Amino acid sequence: xxxxxxxxxxxxxxxxxxxxxxxxxxxxxxxxxxxxxxxxxxxxxxxxxxxxxxxx
Numbered sequence: 461x462x463x464x465x466x467x468x469x470x471x472x473x474x475x476x477x478x479x480x481x482x483x484x485x486x487x488x489x490x491x492x493x494x495x496x497x498x499x500x501x502x503x504x505x506x507x508x509x510x511x512x513x514x515x516x
Contacts, residue, residue: 501515
């Protein structure tokens with residue numbers, strides 16, 4: 461009898477979950493960054509004595 465070859469199909473699944481995790485974390489960071497800027501923008505405008513059109 462010949463030995464059975466190792467299953468190669470389990471490895472791509474691990475990479476897919478890792479890729480999904482990296483993409484989810486990246487998207488979360490992008491959303492968080494946008495939220496921080498949106499919350500901080502009024503204080504930045506006030507501190508720099510700008511109007512809203514100059515801040516954009």
